[in-house]
Structures are given as C-alpha cells and as structure tokens.
Amino acid sequence: MSPRALPLALVILVLAAGCGEGTSTSGAPFGVDLLVSKATADQLAAFQVAMLQEGRTRDCTEIQRQCLRQQIQTNELLVLRDANGDERRALRFSVNLSGTGTTSQDVIIEAPVGRDYVLVIEGISKDSPPRFLGSSCTPLPQGVNATRNDPVIAAPMTLTTVDCDPTI
Numbered sequence: 001m002s003p004r005a006l007p008l009a010l011v012i013l014v015l016a017a018g019c020g021e022g023t024s025t026s027g028a029p030f031g032v033d034l035l036v037s038k039a040t041a042d043q044l045a046a047f048q049v050a051m052l053q054e055g056r057t058r059d060c061t062e063i064q065r066q067c068l069r070q071q072i073q074t075n076e077l078l079v080l081r082d083a084n085g086d087e088r089r090a091l092r093f094s095v096n097l098s099g100t101g102t103t104s105q106d107v108i109i110e111a112p113v114g115r116d117y118v119l120v121i122e123g124i125s126k127d128s129p130p131r132f133l134g135s136s137c138t139p140l141p142q143g144v145n146a147t148r149n150d151p152v153i154a155a156p157m158t159l160t161t162v163d164c165d166p167t168i
Helices: none
Strands: 012-018 032-037 044-052 080-082 090-094 102-110 117-125 132-140 152-154
Touching: 044 080, 080 090
Parallel strands: none
Antiparallel strands: 012 032, 012 152, 032 102, 044 090, 044 117, 080 102, 117 132
C-alpha cells in the first residue's frame, strides 16, 4: 500500500496555538480534538503526540514517511504535559473514542511557550509489538502562547507501510 491520505481517519485535529516569545516554561493548556472514522478506529490502540522546534526547517512529507522515533534524537522533542500533570517528550493517549460514524476524542496538552513548532501525531496499532499506522504533521509557526491559544486545523493523517515501533 502506498502512502495516501487516510480517509476520515483524522479528518481534523483541532489544536489551540498562538504566538509566544522564544522557548520558555509551559504555556496555556490546549486541546486536541481527534476525529476518526469507525473503520480506522478498529486498528488504533493509541495516539502519540509530540512537538519539535524549528518547524520551518522540518519537512512534513519526510516526517510522515516513517516513525518519528527513527528520524530524530529523543532530546529534540519538546517536553509536553498532559491533563494529569505527567511530563514526557511524547504523550500517548489510549483510544477512547465516542460517537457514531465518525468518532472523536478530546485530549488536553501543555507545551512550552515558543514559536516555530511542528506538531506530530502518530497512530499506534493494537499489534504487539505496536506498529506505526501513519502520522499527521502540522507546522505551527505561531507556536504556543502563555495565556490564550486560538484553534488551528491540523493536517490529516497519512498512511504508510513502514514497519516500526513508534513508541517514544
């Protein structure tokens, strides 16, 4: 199977992002609304959310070709915080979809204040070991603001046949 847009798999990922000054401590929390087709939902175990600095220098087409883990050093990832206060370089959210037809899941993350980021969301399979199902890569040139972040529509997930364990 060649890489292609995953129909309705992640139709939209709504994420709040704004502008900020350099890289600092954590900014205001923002939501990511994951919309997934029922057919695709059967394959998903989790979503992995990560952010990288220097978004303008990153090639999203290349990032989506294989696991992010195979392309970067772990220390290149920004430290993110989930709604429970847990901090990691990549946040993993178990699939907990609600709705019919197209299902959705809301997650909350907090990222460092700064500009010129790229948001990467990877689909992780139910297989053991986990398998990379594809990713969404969205440049966030305005970055993350410390107080209020306006919604942005993220790129759809792209399927790929790369055999790797994406777990960071």
